[in-house]
Amino acid sequence: MSHAELDRLQACLNFALDTLRREMDNSQLPPLSQCSSVEHPLDDPTSYLPSTALFDARRLSLACLGELKNLVQSPLDKRMDEKYSAYGAASIDILIKTSIIDYMSDLSNPSEGIPAAELASTFGLDSQKLIPILRCCAANGWVRETRDSSFALNRCSRTFIKGHPGRRLNLSTPGFMSIVGVMPSWVMESDWKLSRSPAQTGFQIAFKTPLQRFSWVMQNPHALIPLADHLQVLGDMSTPGIVADYPWEQLETPIIVDCGGGEGGLVTAILDAHPSFRAIVQDMENVVALTSSIMKERRPRDVESGTLNVETHDLFQSQPRIGNEYSFILRHILSMYQRHDWPDKEAAAILGNIARALGPKANSRINSKILIVEMVAVPNVDSTATTSAELFLLDGNDKRLDYDVPSHFGSASKLVNAFSVHMLTLMNGCERSLREWESLVNGCGLRITNVYPLRAHTSVIECALGTRALL
Ligand SMILES: C[S@@+](CC[C@H](N)C(=O)[O-])C[C@H]1O[C@@H](n2cnc3c(N)ncnc32)[C@H](O)[C@@H]1O
Incomplete structure (x- = not known):
């Protein structure tokens, strides 16, 4: 009897895991372990960038595991899994909000585990409720049950310790x-x-x-700080990939302007790797005050020498940086202004303001660029042979494999699809597909000159003035 799908997926998973193991060894990384209570470099994408092959192997492993689960699990179990996953999220929220996580990490021997009854009495909780909550977290791989009803943090849950990135990635926003x-x-x-x-x-x-999401956040300061923290981590997760995977050495302009650049983390990382550039962070007045003080403290010499400037600029006003020297970055800006009002009125207004600043360069040999850093929605069709999907493969060799993983890596890109539904529910938005990006960009007198896949969930959509499009 032929088990073609199962066989091909298993072969693909074996290939992916063999590559993962080999690449980890090549990168001198320690083995992955769920019993370890020490963080692994691969656990923090804000500070560690895996090799391209390792990134691909990890993504392919996750895609295969997702497809295998879909193949093997009964639909009824799958449905219940999915529905009750909300309790998994709520359970880990409880461990974070009570600070049980911090307490467990401060234990003298954190990997030994602590009885749930002891945790319950320390935190004034009911152990009859806490045990199933901890077991739910254990089933999701966040903690270990070291003996009956005793629990220890594992390597993964260390990301929720105070000050660590998972704690600041605030998906547990009230409401x-x-x-x-x-x-x-x-x-x-x-x-x-x-x-x-x-x-x-x-x-x-x-x-x-009656307020729109952002107006509501502005009027509710208690929601603003967690959201700002969340967005900061979200950005930091793609910073190492942007710095390493975009060909900065080919950028012809000496000055990079990060529009809506927030606290300036991206441009400072670019300056660290490419010190020949100068950079400007633009944002709204209240943000600029904070960013200026951060920059003066962290990079006093760059601020003094004018290598790094911070200035107030409203994205909806004309771009003041006009001239051959400038290229512009828009990271996680245009997705805030979604396609709720065809034809993308606000996003087009923002891009148009920058495109007009590129105007005087039309006859110059220097090519200013606009770099849009966003997630790109890719259809998860059954084959890898679609043009738009191919643009997102880091390693072209993968395409030669005979595997049954959907074009955008199936469950490995679940996040992009879930994020789209989140944007939809919050503001009638949705992550744009490459065609939709092209239509937005072309409508502003620009063209997409290239799309750079990153070792991250986002891509760099590179645009310039002109008429010849990539697609
Ligand atoms: C999602 S955050 C992205 C921050 C930064 N680009 C990053 O990737 O880390 C959006 C940023 O846009 C800024 N912003 C929102 N509306 C703006 C406007 N009208 N003019 C200038 N900046 C704006 C916010 O203050 C915030 O810093």
């Missing part, structure tokens, strides 16, 4: 679950089910507010 809860009725039954307005979404229903 998150209520937004998820109203999503089906918003889409199927509400008066707004056919509306594409950012003011008529699941967010307004869940939060009982």
Whole structure:
């Protein structure tokens, strides 16, 4: 009897895991272990960039594991798994919010484990509730049950210790679950089910507010800091990939302007790797005050010498940096201004302002670029042979494999799809496909000159003035 799909997936998984093992050895990384209570370099994408082959092997392993699970698991189990995964998320939230995680990491022998009853009495909780919550976290790989009803942190949960990136990636924002809860009725039954307005979404229903998401955050300072922290980590996760995988040496302009650059983490990382550039961080007035003080403290010499400038600029006003010297970065900016109002009114206004600043260079030999750093929605079709998907393969050799993994790595890109639904529910937005990016970019008198896949969930969409498009 032929088990063709199972056989091919197994072969593919073996190939991916063999490559993973070999590349980890080549990179002199320690073995991965769930019993370890020490963080592994691969656990923190904000500080460690794996080799391209290792990144690909990890992504392919995850894709195969997801496909194998889909193949082998019963649909009824799968459905229940999916539905109850919300409890898994809530359970780990409890360990973070109570600071149980910090307490467990401070134990004199953290890998030995601590009885749940002791944790319950220390934190004034009911052990009858805490044990199933901890077991749920153990089943999801966040903690280990070292003996009956005793639990220890594992390597993965160390990311939730205070100050670590997982703690700041604040997916447990108050109200998150209520937004998820109203999503089906918003889409199927509400008066707004056919509306594409950012003011008529699941967010307004869940939060009982007429305000759009960002206006609401601005008026609720308690939500602003966790969101800023979350966005910061989200950005930091792609910084090493942007610095290493975009060909900065080919950029002809001496000055990089990071529009809506927040605290300036991206440009400082670029300057560290490519000290011949100068950089400008632009943002709104209140953010610029903070960014200026951070930069004066961390990079006093760059600020004094003018290598690094921080300035107030509203994305919706004309770009003041006009001239042959400038290229521009927009990371996680245009996704905030989604396609809720065809044809992408706000995103087009922002891009148009920068495109007009590129204007005087039309007859110059120097090519200014606009680098859009965003997730790109790729259809998860059954084969790897689609043009847009090929653009996202880091290692072209993978295409020769006879594997059944969807074009955008199936479950390895689940995050992009879930994020799209999140943007939809919050603001009637959605991650754009490459075609949609092209249409937005071309509408502003620009063209996509290249798309650089990164060792991250995002890509760099490189644009320039002109008419000849990539696609
Ligand atoms: C999602 S964060 C991205 C920050 C940064 N680009 C990064 O990737 O780390 C969005 C940034 O855009 C800034 N922003 C939002 N609206 C803006 C506007 N109208 N003018 C200038 N900056 C704006 C915010 O202050 C924030 O720093």
